[in-house]
Amino acid sequence: MILKDNMRLKELGKFILSCLISTVMTCIFIMIPSFIFSSSSNNDKAIETSAKVVDEKSIRDELNNQLKDSISIFSIKDCFKKTYYISHNGVKMYKRIGDENSLIRCLDNDDEIIAYEEKDGYIYCEDNFSNRGWIKKSSDDLRAIPFNNSNYIIDVNLTKQIVNIYNNGNPIRKNIICSTGKLGNPDTETPLGIFKIKKKLFYPNGLNIDNKDGTKEIVKYPIQFFSNYLIHSVPIIEIQHNNKVEQKENGNEKLKLGKPVSHGCIRLSIEDSKWIYNNITQNSQVYIHY
16 A cells, blocks of 8 residues: 555656646746847837937037038038028129129028038028029128027927927927928928018918929918928818818828928928917017927
């Protein structure tokens, strides 16, 4: 009897040991993939964070380098456009470099210009009336910062694709999602700089825009801040309803808010563009930066 009991105990011990080994192996196989996935996810986050830090640092370094330029600071190396400000009345814009007979116009103090090219001591630029021509690049005629202030500031952050609005330094609207111009193309980039609201355009049924790439769109609440650059709603669509034409936001275009996909203008939702149109005064500052 004792021998049989010992044999039974041995068999029971083997069975228990087998169960323990099986349980341990099962736990290992379950936990290892989870651990690997977690490690991979953490590594991905580390890579993303590192890339973001490097990107922000490169932008800061580039802007610091621009500060060494006594004239223009509103540009970075990846942008085609540079923003300058006229420092006195009578600065001349020519069709051809150095040709006094090709005068286009004389610019006034604090006029903004957007430069596209530099050659032989001149810059090829655009003024607020969409004229394009050559201006001599001189610290006597151009400066980096305009001398204008306003109670309201529309702060446009191209990196975050958001707009913040301030009144006398106090935020009154924050984190408004926007969509600015596509990078890498002088026709679609949103210019950097300090501008001001020139005009609120009155188009109750929407402004029809013909883009340079051949596309067309209708937008609401257009506000001009430089040349053909506007703050406006996302494109709208018109539909027939009860024998009437109704307008509403283009759903596909609204989904693009938060991404730089416009042709250079600053897009907002209809609600946000209407609020700015109705509440922000003319000559208020529009500060566009990375």
